[in-house]
Amino acid sequence: MPFRPKNPSLDINSSPSPTKRRTTTTWSDLWVKSPKSLNQVFFAMPLPSHSNSQTLGSNVSTVDRTLLLSDETLLRILSKLPGSQRLSISLVCKRWLNLQGRLVRSIKVLDWAFIESGRLIERFPNLTHVDLSRSCVISSRNSGILLHHGDLSLHLSTEFSPICRILEENLLSVDVIDRGVRLIAGGCPNLSKLVVVGASEVGLISVAKECLTLQELELHRCSDDTLRGIAGCRNLQILKLVGCVEGFHWELVSDIGLTILAQGCKRLVRLELSGCAGSFDGVKAIGQCCQMLEELTLCDHRMDGGWLAGLSYCENLKTLRLQSCRSIDSNPGPDEHMGSCPALESLHLQKCHSRDKMGMRAVFLVCRAVKDVVIQDCWGLEDDIFSWVILCRRVRFLSLEGCSLLTTQGLEPVLLSWQELQSLQVTSCKSIKDSEISPDLATRFSSLKDLKWRPNTKSLLASSLAGSGMGRKGGRFFRRV
Template structure:
């Protein structure tokens, strides 16, 4: 209520004489006499809407009452899709969310070299440095992809054989970044890096004692000396030469160094690597825990297949994008076999050499699963050498356009333990050529996927519709 001072009564306060000046009452006098009344005036005054909201609404952060450990446990229960939005709440949440991160793909090498990567994410266990190792113009409209690597090219790029070599960071820069990373992430268990040397890899082996998975691109024999100290390494991928990107040499020397230093390997992938019987033999003798071996675009010398017999515990063999299997496997008595081998996978490889394919099936004669996908040159007389594998239970054929029904039947009838069969996109295999014996075999299988070509399926689906008669019904000459 507004305050109004009352006029005094004439009896109690006679009117002043005309010679005296009347004094007015100030706000300070009113405050001294009646502070409660002034408070009523203040709270009765209308306030602007924004002032009223600031006065009545509290903005206290309730999470400040929680310790970092408690808040970390809460944030760890949230889905990964919310990690970005959580880090934008405040600086404290940004730091806590960084402590929860375990895996990262670095796009800017400056983040590693400045130390901000370790400061921002102190508990990393999986680090991928492959993309940040390449310097390319961001404003270029030419983008080149290879597996997980993306590279922007300038308008006047050099010949294709040197595309990636000129765009990679120097070896000294990469080694310096690896030393900083290894010193700040002692719990590192997986690392992907391009163009590292022995110096940088030695620091990783010394500081990261629990490193279990390593992927080295543009790797050489000398660089492999740096991973000898990785005693707990179990999964290793070596990329030596990639045509059109870079070229490095991994030979029997590097494979021998690798075998003697990393004896606990379980999975090994060799991509664009050279070698021979000696290198594969060393791996088989030293890495006795090796269960899976992948050869991608191998440049092995003739006779390397005989070295597989020393891999006594090998269970899976993969051949991907290989231009040849073995140019000179040697006599059968020197090949031997892999006693524990269970699976053989061939994908996007050339299978035109009958001698090399025969040697491969002899070495893999104990295999139970065979998968051949999008390979070239697999004809009847080449596929017939698979008769040596008499324990096959599962066969998958896809994209074998030269293989006929007769060639498939010859091998399938020799496999007494066959249980599952998948045939897709093999245009030379036709339903009309299935013999009674092959039909009987199909009826005894536990699993059958029969899609040899789309023409047969199309004719079956259009039966009775009148289509598929070369236009005789719909188009007649006048």
Template sequence: MPFRPQKTSPNPNPSPAPSPNKRRTTSWSDLWVKSPKSLNQVLFTMQLQSLPKDPKSQTLAPNFSNVDRTLLLPDDTLLRILSKLPDSQRLSNSLVCKRWLSLQGRLFSSLKVLDWGFIESGRLIERFPNLTHVDLSRACIISPQNSSILLHHGNISMHLSTGFSPICRILDENLLSVDVVDRGLRLLAGGCPNLCKLVVIGASEMGLMSVAEECLTLQELELHRCNDNVLRGIAGCRNLQILKLVGCVEGLYSELVSDIGLTILAQGCKRLVRLELSGCEGSFDGIKAIGQCCQMLEELTLCDHRMDGGWLAGLSYCENLKTLKLQACRAIDSNPGPDEYLGSCPALESLHLEKCQLRDKQSVRAMFLVCQAVKDVVIQDCWGLEDEIFSLAIFCRRVRFVSLEGCSLLTTQGLESVVISWKELQSLRVMSCKSIKDSEISPDLATLFSVLKDLKWRPDTKSLLAASLAGTGMGRKGGRFFKRT
């Protein structure tokens, strides 16, 4: 049967063929699928279309005050913009919206935590994911909020209750338990693997081991209330370069750091560059172990040390030591031993003495013998530094810079007897030394002043030397002029 095409009724309203030059209206689905814009950009476009229109011009009203234009910016771009703003605006920027609050948290790399609950709740890691420097010292202390008594010691500040006994160790009674501190350290180490600096009070070996395992980039550690057992955990920090240990602080807490802990530390942290021991015990063996193992050590600070006699001789094993600082030490070395056993530090450049007892002639003499290669000598507010004690500094023949401040027993004759012998002296600074008088300056001392590159002379408030030398050319050498104070 032959095929016959069927008749169809014509369409009374035929639709015109689409023109190739006419563009179809973009739908939201096309905008979402084809455009690489983020959801924030789409929402912003929706907000623009929902604005009220002007009935006369049928255009969008020019009121954009309620529109957040930052929705068009991706997080990375907005983060770079916020990072260019000054730090003083960070708090106000974080109050704009939740998004800005989250982005501002990424900009913080250093934080001092005041509430330990902020760590245990997980908000610290969520709010500040890029932390590299964390100070937990304030958070480790339980302080009554309604107390008006504030105790401040070094970096530690805490409020006290009104009923404490003066013979009690105050801080021991107001510290978090070791288990709580260790639990917080594990949370911190798990959330901040890029941690570089940490300050904590009362941690144990296990808590510090968790930090050492998770935070491989840890370079600086400040540990209060430390003892020999805790140092086993510190020894796992292979990349540690700066370390401060606080063992015993009278009236606050008492812990023991001895030669055992110092030996463990020396064998584990061989990349140390700066070491500070505060309230720590030890002897020749502990200092020797540090010098032999920590060959990169350049700066050693001893604060209120409780070292046994003979520890000074251990410094000779610190072959690369450049700076030695003694602070608030009641004695330098109670029994330094014979001179032939002391040795010296060949690379030492700076010796700093601050608030130390320098009444023992034998120990001061041994110290200057060990430090005979020093070039910079700074003595500030030290007790017992009279002319006879200061004359022992003549063993240091390479001194180029000397600073004396708060040395009330030192006289002009005692100063002159030493500084005249330093043939390489270039800079002299004398401040608040009331026994040194302008009227007692000898011609030899005045000649020395004329060839110095830098001279700061203000031994007392009545000194007129600085004003009288103005315009005379004294203190001028190599293009450097006398500095008026």
């Protein structure tokens, strides 16, 4: 006769009380909250035929009752535990250590020897996300000097070379990195994300062949030859390429690499190019071949003049980000050749040099269909340069942060010309003064659905006091009784 718990809330076959809400019970709840009931379940389970052997012992109290559960059942139970408790369960026994390893899906490798020894695949056979960026660089663990740039960081010894050769001298050899990448590719067939530094075409070809479900790839120190290896990643959707990084490495991606990439990875949805070169031809190839591309990010680009016109071929592009660019476009060309991105919804300019009037004008001309504009910490953004944003007539959301040269006189005509504007955020723009707000601009503010107005500390104080009644004589706080 099968065992049934005495508590009706644990019996899935019993009908719930009309006055109490029925709740579902998981194995993890039984284990943590009701150990007595779980013990009764284990005692009720029939022991295997060798239960009297030396393996289990004659004393039932010393028997490991989890041996009665299959690996699949125990994995389902352990998977219900919070992530913070999964590491501690590996200390119970060797079996639980192996089971816990099968639950791990994402890992950041810090020691390259862990890969070459084969212990990584043996310990974690079901990995889907692998980050090798830190293990590719030889780092002095005992050093207190940490060099950090973006996603890369390494500890330096007290005697180090000039900064321009730090990564080159501390990076593992290409053969070693490719050998480790091949081990990862062969042992993780379900790999969906990979981050690696300094891999070559040989190592990446093995990834393209073995990991057919790879969807996200991040490559540091890559060149045109490197991109030949990922042309076979047919299901790749998210790609980040890091070419030249001053102080770390000087590899470059040109139009040749961008064309190879475009022809091989046609299902790209998000593409980030950091420290990459190129021109109109490379951007055009990406737009024509990667028709599913929705998000494009260019960080510290080395593009030749005229590259902005290639964005018009990205017909389904929805988000464009320009970050830390010293120059937008040195020679954008005539307006009739610029075109536009008809599906563009969001434009982000972050930490860019914006003194180039023609380049900034070309950006707003190509992005004239945009609805959201975010400008953050762009150096040199003066009133006459910001005035070109008026070309974007369908803007509904505008966010300005850290634009210290922009004044109220430069902001007002733009806001008054946008009839579809619904939300405005102005923060840390010290040249914008509350005292310079005209009646027309105040009326425009009142029609907005969302307004965040904190251009300086005084406005922050006034905003915090608004609606409180403070600042008036008597007011709501001092009333006569």
